[in-house]
Amino acid sequence: MEALRGIDLDFPTGRLTTLLGPSGCGKTTLLKIIAGLIPASAGEVRVNGRVVTGPGPERAFVFQDFALMPWATVLRNVAFGLELKGMGKDERQSIARRYIAEVGLSGFENKYPHELSGGMRQRVGLARAFAVNADVLLLDEPFSAVDEQNRRKFQEDLLRLVALEKKTFIFVTHSIEEAVYCSDRIVILSRRPGRVAEIIEPQIDRSAPPDAIRRDQGYLDTVEEIWQGLKRYVD
Amino acid sequence: MALPAHANGSSRAVHPPEAPTVWGKLMEHRPALWRAASVGLFFLAWEIAGRVPISYAFPTFLETLRAFVAMLLDGSLLAAYGQTLQPLVIGIAVSALLGVGLGIVMGLSRFAEWLVAPVFIVLQAAPMAALIPLITFVYGIGLLAKTLAVIMLALPVIALNGYKAVRNANPSLVAMCRSFQGTRWQTVTRVIIPDASPVIFAGLRLGLAAGFIGVILAELLITPTGIGDLITYHRSVADYPEMYAAVVSIILVSTLTLAALEAFELRVLRPEKRTS
Numbered sequence: 001m002e003a004l005r006g007i008d009l010d011f012p013t014g015r016l017t018t019l020l021g022p023s024g025c026g027k028t029t030l031l032k033i034i035a036g037l038i039p040a041s042a043g044e045v046r047v048n049g050r051v052v053t054g055p056g057p058e059r060a061f062v063f064q065d066f067a068l069m070p071w072a073t074v075l076r077n078v079a080f081g082l083e084l085k086g087m088g089k090d091e092r093q094s095i096a097r098r099y100i101a102e103v104g105l106s107g108f109e110n111k112y113p114h115e116l117s118g119g120m121r122q123r124v125g126l127a128r129a130f131a132v133n134a135d136v137l138l139l140d141e142p143f144s145a146v147d148e149q150n151r152r153k154f155q156e157d158l159l160r161l162v163a164l165e166k167k168t169f170i171f172v173t174h175s176i177e178e179a180v181y182c183s184d185r186i187v188i189l190s191r192r193p194g195r196v197a198e199i200i201e202p203q204i205d206r207s208a209p210p211d212a213i214r215r216d217q218g219y220l221d222t223v224e225e226i227w228q229g230l231k232r233y234v235d
Numbered sequence: 236m237a238l239p240a241h242a243n244g245s246s247r248a249v250h251p252p253e254a255p256t257v258w259g260k261l262m263e264h265r266p267a268l269w270r271a272a273s274v275g276l277f278f279l280a281w282e283i284a285g286r287v288p289i290s291y292a293f294p295t296f297l298e299t300l301r302a303f304v305a306m307l308l309d310g311s312l313l314a315a316y317g318q319t320l321q322p323l324v325i326g327i328a329v330s331a332l333l334g335v336g337l338g339i340v341m342g343l344s345r346f347a348e349w350l351v352a353p354v355f356i357v358l359q360a361a362p363m364a365a366l367i368p369l370i371t372f373v374y375g376i377g378l379l380a381k382t383l384a385v386i387m388l389a390l391p392v393i394a395l396n397g398y399k400a401v402r403n404a405n406p407s408l409v410a411m412c413r414s415f416q417g418t419r420w421q422t423v424t425r426v427i428i429p430d431a432s433p434v435i436f437a438g439l440r441l442g443l444a445a446g447f448i449g450v451i452l453a454e455l456l457i458t459p460t461g462i463g464d465l466i467t468y469h470r471s472v473a474d475y476p477e478m479y480a481a482v483v484s485i486i487l488v489s490t491l492t493l494a495a496l497e498a499f500e501l502r503v504l505r506p507e508k509r510t511s
Contacts, residue, residue, distance in 0.1 A: 037410055055414045067411035071429050071505055081415040084425075132415065 005193040016169040018179040021189030022233035060129035062139040068113040075109040081132035099127040119150030294476040302476035319461030323450040326385025338397020359391040381453040388449035389442040396438025400431035447489040
């Protein structure tokens with residue numbers, strides 16, 4: 001089955017680009033191809049100019065269902081990427097502690113995933129991706145399994161982390177509001193086989209407080225514009 | 236213990252805090268209490284049934300208990316277990332190593348699955364008691380034959396559980412390990428096997444229970460030794476309390492061993508299940 005056709009995209013360094021589209025448009029497939037988790041039937045993925053096949057250290061993935069090991073503590077889960085690289089225990093744990101603090105989970109290092117809420121679990125997933133110090137972070141609908149209130153708080157934190165970490169973020173979501181709120185660029189894909197329908201760069205002042213952004217006229221207009229464009233794909 | 240939502244901090248709390256009474260303390264250990272009560276009730280029913288009596292070959296609970304203590308004190312029970320446990324321990328050890336190993340290999344490789352799984356599926360379905368005489372023809376009546384009986388019963392369930400556990404390991408965790416450039420070996424040892432371990436252990440528990448069946452079957456059907464000998468001998472001379480004591484003792488040993496295995500699993504392999 002053909003999921004994607006003629007995708008030619010570049011993702012600027014240090015920005016957050018969102019892949020948005022109707023369900024089944026192949027946005028998660030595209031993200032997994034970029035991650036190297038699914039082989040593409042044609043075409044290539046370049047990171048910093050180099051063609052990549054398969055997963056690599058310059059990319060880190062954040063999973064929709066968190067993909068945390070239930071038998072491991074928060075600390076071990078966050079340090080797991082470093083553990084796989086063979087880094088020593090003290091070194092990887094000190095790095096993990098730093099990112100656990102950065103995502104706001106200090107004090108939960110020795111908890112197990114089932115003791116955390118959905119939002120907190122995804123913070124663990126995010127910290128794990130940060131800890132390996134990849135250039136590109138790939139987030140596959142990271143908030144879809146998180147409840148609405150935690151999601152808003154998490155979106156605000158994500159903006160802060162994007163500014164702080166200066167990495168390239170590629171973000172898949174089906175929420176228009178979330179896309180407009182978080183992204184520097186929004187790539188809208190059409191229905192299967194997914195093609196690039198439109199690229200939108202929301203002109204929103206990110207330095208404003210979160211509540212001001214959500215009331216910003218530019219924000220509201222962009223949400224409406226995208227909705228008008230996507231409406232025809234919804235049955 | 237679950238408390239009603241309003242029990243703390245609300246003016247409408249139904250239960251004001253009070254000094255712990257004897258009854259309150261008893262209620263805190265309720266699951267253990269119910270379990271003890273259930274066992275007690277069973278023994279009581281047994282005692283009554285033995286006194287009625289439902290059959291002259293059916294001793295009362297107290298007679299059986301007396302016989303059990305006597306057999307424990309004169310050393311005949313311990314000597315019997317010394318014999319019974321040999322094929323059991325060897326057979327379970329072989330089945331556990333071989334079964335878990337084969338199960339993991341079958342779960343990881345379609346080829347191994349195709350090659351090995353049908354054998355175990357057939358073995359699991361076969362009525363083993365009918366195969367035990369065949370073992371006797373080939374391997375005689377010694378320790379080897381009895382060990383083989385244990386393995387034939389225990390190995391299939393251990394191997395098939397291991398295979399299913401590994402095959403159904405969480406694909407999202409496997410993808411996670413791959414995305415962080417875990418090698419195949421790392422994926423298997425750090426993600427797939429830990430994720431599969433609860434089901435592997437369920438297989439080991441079932442295998443151990445099957446091993447007990449296997450060793451008793453072997454001792455009853457091949458040559459009477461150990462506990463099988465105690466049961467057969469006391470039945471032949473109509474010492475029914477002693478015969479029942481031997482039967483109950485093997486049930487007791489089997490239950491305690493299974494509980495110990497479960498406790499070991501919780502302690503060693505699933506630390507997250509201990510909290511809460």
